[in-house]
Amino acid sequence: MAPTAHADVRRWRRNLADERAEAQVYRELARHRTGEEREILLALADAEGRHAAHWEELLGDRVGEPVRPSWQFRVLARMARWFGSVFVLALAQRAEARASADVDADATATMAADERIHEEVVRGLAARGRTRLSGTFRAAVFGANDGLVSNLALVIGVVAARVDTRTVLLTGLAGLLAGALSMGAGEFISVRSQRELLAASALGTGAEHALPHLGQANELALVYRARGMSAQDAEARAEEVLADIAELGQASTAFRGDHPAEEHAAVGTDIGASLSSFTFFASGAAIPVLPWAFGMSGTAALLLAVGAVGVALLLVGAVVGLISGGPPVRRAVRQLAIGIGAAAVTYGLGAAFGASGG
Template identity: 65%
Template structure:
C-alpha cells in the first residue's frame, strides 16, 4: 500500500513543501541506515545481524522516498542535526549511549501522521524502537552495576558537599574553615559511600548465590526413581505448574539415561547472571572515586583562594553544570528526555543546598 493510497489521495502533491520534506526523509533514512551499519561493525554474532537487518529496513524506507521523489530528488541534502550527531557518535564510540539515542529517534518518527508514509513504514519505526530498546537493554545490563555506583556517587558528592559548604559558608566563618569542612566532607562521604556500596553489592551477590542450583545435586539425578520422579518437585518449586514440571522432569531423566550423562545446560537450572550486579570491589572503587570527584567541585573556588559571596556563586555554578551533565547522561541511558532529567537533577541538588544555606544564615545570625 502506497502513501497516497493510505491517505485517500489520488496522487502525491508535489509542492515545494512536500518535496522538501521528502528529501529530508530520504536523507535521514540514509543516515540512519549508515548509523546501524556503523554500529554493526563494532558488534559480533546476533547483535551484528540485528543491526544489519535494521539497516536493511531503513534502506526500504529510503527506497520509498526515492521512488516518490523520482526525478525531483535533486541534489542530496544533509540529514537533520540529530541524525548527524548520532552518526558521529556511532563512528566514534558505538556504545550504549548511541543505542539509547537511536531508541529515542525511532520513537519520534513522524510517519504516523504523514499521509505519504505507508502504514507499514510507521509500524516499522515503532518496532525498530523496540528492537533498539532490547539492544540498548543489553548494554545497560552490562554496565548498570558500576555505572549505578558511579552516577549515585558523583551526584551525592556534588549535592552533599555543596550543601555542606554553603551551609558552613553562610554562618560567616573563615574561608579556611569552609575549605577544611569541605575536604572533611569529601573524605568522610567518599569512604562511607565506598564501604556502603561494597557491602550492598556483596550482599546482593550472596543472595543470588544462595538461589543458584547446587552443582553437586545434579550428580545424584541418575539414581532417582523414574516412577516417583521427585525432580518434578524442583521445577515446581522454581515456578512451573505441576503438569509442566512432571513432563519436563520426565524428559530430562529420559535424556539423561539415554546419554548416561547430565545435559550440558544443567537439568536443575543455570546460575543467575551477575552482570547487572557487578563486583563489590569495582562498585566500591567506582563509588569512592566518583563521590570524591563530585565532592571536589564545590570546594574548588575556596581552594583557589576565593572568598565570600563570589566563592559561593562560583561553587554553585560549577555544581549546577555538573548536575546538568549527570542528569542528562542518566536520561540518555534510560531512554528518557535528557533535558528533563538534567533539570530535575539540578532542581533537587539546588533545593538541598538552598535549605542548608538558609539554615546556615539563621545559625550564623543567632550566634552573632
C-alpha cells in the same frame, strides 16, 4: 496524475536522507559488535534501506543531489562511529521512538509498523548494554550525585554560619574524603552481599549428578515448583530434562533454571562498584570546594560553587535520562531541583545557627 507539490518533494528528500543516515547509524554500531547483536543491527540497517527505497521510488527523477539529514542523525552517526556504546543505543532508541510517533503521511503502513517494531528492537539491545554496565553505572551516578549535593550542602551550610575561608576549605575537603570512603566501602559491602545472596540462591551442581538415578520426574518437578514454576510447567520441564539424560547421557545446562551470569552482571563487581563510587563521589564533591581552594571567598565563591554544581547536576541528570531512555531535559531539571533544594535547606540551617551563635 496530479503534479507533485514542491513542498512534498522537499519533504521526501529529507525523509530519504534521514533513512539513509539512520541505516548508517546501525551499520556503524554493528562495526563495534559481534555475533547476534551485529546481525540484528545489520538487519535494522537493511530495513532502513528498504524505507529509503520507498522515498527514492516516490521521487523518481526528482531525487536530485543528496540532501543533508537532520542534525540529530548526523550527530548520532558520528557518535556511533566513534563510540558504539550503550549511550548511542539509548539515543537511537529515542530516535526510533520519535520516528514511530511521527510517521510521514506518505509512508506505507508497513513502514509505520516497521518503525514501531524497530523501537522495541533497539530498546532490547540497549537493555542488554544497560545490564552489562548497570552495577558500575549505578555506583557512578549515585556517587557523583551524592558528592555534588552533600558537599555543596556541607560547604554552603558552614558558609552561612559565617566561618572563615580556611574552615570552609577544610570542611569541604573533610566532607570529600569522608564521603568518598563511606560511599566506596558501602558499595563494596552492598555489591558483595548481593553477589553472595545470588550465589546462595543458585541451584547447586550436586543435584545434577543425582539426575540420572531418579526414577520419576516428580522429584525434579518439586525443584522447579520451589523456584516459582506452576505445577504443570514444572512437570513438563522435569520430563524434558530426564528425556535429555536418557538421550544424551547428561542433563541440559538449562537444568539450573536461572541465569546467574546475567544477574551477577546486573549487580556488577564489588571492586568495580566500590572504585566507581569512590572516584565519582570524590570528583563531584571536589566541585563545590574549588572556589575556596583557589583562594576565593565570600559571596563570589558561594555563587560560583552553586553555579558549577548546578551545571554538573544538569549534566548528570541528562546522562541518566539518555541512558535510561527517559526525557533528558526533565531528568536534568529534576536532578537540579533536588540538589539545589537540599543545599538551600542546609544554607538556611547554617544561617540560623550562625545567627544564634553570633
